Amino acid sequence: MFLAAYREKYRIKRDIDETNLEILKVVQDMKGLSHHGVEMSPEQMRSSLPMPKTVSPSTGDERMLWLIERKDELEKKLDWLAYSLQQAEKASILSPEDQSMLHDLYHSRMTAEDVADKYGYHPKSMYRHIYGVLDMLL
Numbered sequence: 001m002f003l004a005a006y007r008e009k010y011r012i013k014r015d016i017d018e019t020n021l022e023i024l025k026v027v028q029d030m031k032g033l034s035h036h037g038v039e040m041s042p043e044q045m046r047s048s049l050p051m052p053k054t055v056s057p058s059t060g061d062e063r064m065l066w067l068i069e070r071k072d073e074l075e076k077k078l079d080w081l082a083y084s085l086q087q088a089e090k091a092s093i094l095s096p097e098d099q100s101m102l103h104d105l106y107h108s109r110m111t112a113e114d115v116a117d118k119y120g121y122h123p124k125s126m127y128r129h130i131y132g133v134l135d136m137l138l
Contacts, residue, residue, distance in 0.1 A: 006087075006088045006091055006102060006106060007106045007107075008084070008088070009085065009088040009089075012081050012084050012085045012088065013085065015081050016078065016081045016082065016085065019074055019077055019078045019081065020078065022074050023071060023074045023075065023078070026067055026070050026071045026074065027071065029067055030064065030067050030068070030071070090137055090138070093137060094133060094137065097119065098130070098133055101115060101119055101126070101130065102130070104118065105130075112126065112127070
């Protein structure tokens, strides 16, 4: 979980921002549904002529329930993204050498052999070192 979250850290931050915007949009739609259209003036209320309907059929209780469910789904997604980001942020506790090793290995797209040579490890011992440090961290 940690390594997957670390690889996707910046995508997770972008997804959190997008999900927050979607939640705000759903909340705005819910507020719009709670008001049943434009208030009629006293002259319009006294008129015998038919007035246009201010509430369309798609903005009834079913739409409100769908918006509530959508908001719940987005909040669950936001919780999961926040947890993933929290897991990825644990990398800041690592030593600077281990942080740069993780960065080179998972962000710079360097091969494992190149990273191991850069830091003076054999590829198998490099992975053993990384997983040992992460086991202590988690």
